[in-house]
Amino acid sequence: MKLNTVKLAYFSPTKTTMKILEGIAEGLGAETVQHIDLTLPEADATRQDAMQDELVLLGVPVYEGRVAKTAIPRLQRLKADKTPAVVVVVYGNRAFEDALLELSDIAWELGFFPVAGGAFIGEHAFASETRPMANGRPDTEDIAKAKEFGSGIRAKVEGMASIDEASRIDLPGDTPYIDRDRSALAEKAARTLDETCTLCGTCESLCPVGAITIEDVVKTDNLACILCNACVKSCPEGARVVDDPTINKIVNWVSKNYQARQEPLR
Numbered sequence: 001m002k003l004n005t006v007k008l009a010y011f012s013p014t015k016t017t018m019k020i021l022e023g024i025a026e027g028l029g030a031e032t033v034q035h036i037d038l039t040l041p042e043a044d045a046t047r048q049d050a051m052q053d054e055l056v057l058l059g060v061p062v063y064e065g066r067v068a069k070t071a072i073p074r075l076q077r078l079k080a081d082k083t084p085a086v087v088v089v090v091y092g093n094r095a096f097e098d099a100l101l102e103l104s105d106i107a108w109e110l111g112f113f114p115v116a117g118g119a120f121i122g123e124h125a126f127a128s129e130t131r132p133m134a135n136g137r138p139d140t141e142d143i144a145k146a147k148e149f150g151s152g153i154r155a156k157v158e159g160m161a162s163i164d165e166a167s168r169i170d171l172p173g174d175t176p177y178i179d180r181d182r183s184a185l186a187e188k189a190a191r192t193l194d195e196t197c198t199l200c201g202t203c204e205s206l207c208p209v210g211a212i213t214i215e216d217v218v219k220t221d222n223l224a225c226i227l228c229n230a231c232v233k234s235c236p237e238g239a240r241v242v243d244d245p246t247i248n249k250i251v252n253w254v255s256k257n258y259q260a261r262q263e264p265l266r
């Protein structure tokens, strides 16, 4: 099989997943690389064309050991027909649990044929200087590993006469997938420090679920917020915060207990 076009389809609020897919694509060395960014709410209404003679890299972040929920209906807008795919999850150095298997199962249901899978590490959405969790990752080493992964996939795909030759890949994870009690996080959301905010609109434009509206102050729909931290990380004034005490307790615990550097699995 020839590899001319590579498509990167991802949900990536804080952009670490996107960076990993870009690294893999570089290693693949395809002539054409196209992005299908499923991060913003418009992705809910955009139907993608059928994909056939191309390799699609599907990437999502891990939320509570699973595929980030918001990504699922957006991935389901992709059309595939035995399209070779690479499934990639990115997690914040705690654990990816059943997310990679779940993403692979979603890909199969959509008509993709996963030829490879990997779990990479990205700076945790809740990381800060005081509570470091994979800060600065993916770093140079991670990107080098992503490229290496990409060149291995190229060799594998080019060695196949047709996708029918591929066998189902074995990925870590269990069914039924882990299902954590989220009640402690219900209606918790990022908020704005009104005295620091300049109403620039950056947070509103980057929120993956349209939870932010700018009026005379920044308003947040607490029910819609998925706590992705895109607004917190992108606010030029540091005016978006997640400082709920229950969340703080969880973040402190994760930061304290998951300091040992995890390495990509692929």
Ligand SMILES: Cc1cc2nc3c(=O)[nH]c(=O)nc-3n(C[C@H](O)[C@H](O)[C@H](O)COP(=O)(O)O)c2cc1C
Binding pocket: 011, 012, 013, 014, 015, 016, 017, 018, 060, 061, 062, 063, 064, 065, 066, 090, 091, 092, 093, 094, 095, 096, 121, 122, 123, 124, 125, 126, 226, 227, 228, 229
């Ligand atoms: C709500 C939420 C839940 C998360 N759950 C996990 C988790 O279970 N394990 C983990 O290691 N990281 C977890 N993370 C961290 C993300 O997987 C990590 O920050 C990832 O790099 C985000 O991808 P993105 O930059 O593409 O948005 C979580 C982040 C958020 C916002």
Ligand code: SF4
Binding pocket: 192, 196, 197, 198, 199, 200, 201, 202, 203, 204, 214, 218, 234, 235, 236, 237, 238, 239, 240
């Ligand atoms: S990005 Fe920050 S400064 Fe800009 S509107 Fe949002 S909270 Fe205000």
Ligand code: SF4
Binding pocket: 013, 189, 190, 206, 207, 208, 209, 210, 211, 212, 220, 224, 225, 226, 227, 228, 229, 230, 231, 232
């Ligand atoms: S309001 Fe919530 S969902 Fe929207 S960007 Fe901020 S943390 Fe993410």
